[in-house]
Amino acid sequence: MLDITADAKKLISGQYGDVIKTYKADGDKYFALPYRNDFxxxxxxxxxxxxxxxxxxxxxxxxxxxxxxxxxxxxxxxxxxxxxxxxxxxxxxxxxxxxxxxxxxxxxxxxxxxxxxxxxxxxxxxxxxxxxxxxxxxxxxxxxxxxxxxxxxxxxxxxxxxxxxxxxxxxxxxxxxxxxxxxxxxxxxxITFGSPTGFAINKNSKHADAAKKFIKWASGKKGAAIVAKVGVVPAYRDDAINKIYFADKGMPSDSISKTAFEPKKVGIExxxxxxxxxxxxxxxxxxxxxxxxxxxxxxxxxxxxxxxxxxx
Known part of the structure; x- marks a missing residue:
């Protein structure tokens, strides 16, 4: 897979919780970026x-x-x-x-x-x-x-x-x-547990630059907004994204449900x-x-x- 460490380190880690850390490999390298994070x-x-x-x-x-x-x-x-x-x-x-x-x-x-x-x-x-x-x-x-x-x-x-x-x-x-x-x-x-889902790029891809752009979009705020609209928990989270998620018709929006959506710690499955x-x-x-x-x-x-x- 293609090394995309430089792109990963540009992400605002606070918006991803501990999800980004789970994608580290070979010491301090990244070969994938998460776009969703179910728990x-x-x-x-x-x-x-x-x-x-x-x-x-x-x-x-x-x-x-x-x-x-x-x-x-x-x-x-x-x-x-x-x-x-x-x-x-x-x-x-x-x-x-x-x-x-x-x-x-x-x-x-x-x-x-x-x-x-x-x-x-x-x-x-x-x-x-x-x-x-x-x-x-x-x-x-x-x-x-x-x-x-x-x-x-x-x-x-x-x-x-x-x-x-x-x-x-x-x-x-x-x-x-x-x-x-x-x-x-x-x-x-x-404390709960979960598993992030991400995208990676074949190191022999002829369209690596285009793939990088897509991955950065999908794992960023714009991609998170699209994912949240269909009832899937995105890896990128902030107040605006959470509002989009709970705005979905049929989604419970009571205080206990919102508390469940904000666990203090998500362990890796x-x-x-x-x-x-x-x-x-x-x-x-x-x-x-x-x-x-x-x-x-x-x-x-x-x-x-x-x-x-x-x-x-």
Missing amino acids: WVTYYNKDLFKKAGVTMPETMTWDQYEEMAKKLTSGSGSSKVYGTYQHIWRSTIQAIAGAQTGHNLLKPSYSFMAPYYNRALAMQKAGDQMNYGTAKSTQTTYTAQFQTGKAAMMVMGTWAMAANIQAKEKGETKVDWAIAPVPQNKSDES MPQSKSSAQIDKILQEEHDLIMIGDKSVNQGIKEMESRVKELQ
Whole structure:
């Protein structure tokens, strides 16, 4: 890829938060620039909350999240409504655990994940969230669970906002929804995780100059305005861009939703290295085995550590 370090260093870093830093490679070089930056929030069904007499707090701890899920769970069989839906991706546990405890998933020391796994398994056992094996075997989608009112809450990436809006415009869902920050270990924290998406240039491109102009436009304020208008979170953020984002018809604009949109820290979902793809595969495989009960939490974590160490 083409080295575009000089262009990257001209960017106003404050408008990108920590996103730019995640694109550093080979020491202090840049070979790509981000144009969007999705991160995770809590989606919730306002009608189901009202029906259960539950109020979404400005910020919530994991203990509060667990308590609310229990209160929001109702019915049985085909009429079952789960308090929350946790998708089958490993990130729903591992990435958020890493971000909130300050650990790097590339380093094979994963005991920090244990409390997050124990909580998820307990909620699954209590019936407050769908059984992992069922969700996987039936290929349950997070959009179907939330948009049909089968789950009162769902921790998911910001990309789902545009999907919810579009579904409502098409008459595919009637769910009145909003967002809140992801649950925290401490009530005064504001830590989530996410992944930026960027553009790079082939170093052998015959149109490198034109590509550079496009990338600088796409990753800058003008590009951010276009991205925000279609309900996608841009990498470049300022007050004007945030206003454009929330001006979209159907976008929740209450104070809690706006708080969720401004997390104090966004940890990277999976740091980049030559072995990232292999580590990701290992972590997902062991995640599956833990969640379906084939391995205990401790056994699964030890196996993750052992397998990842073999790559180093």
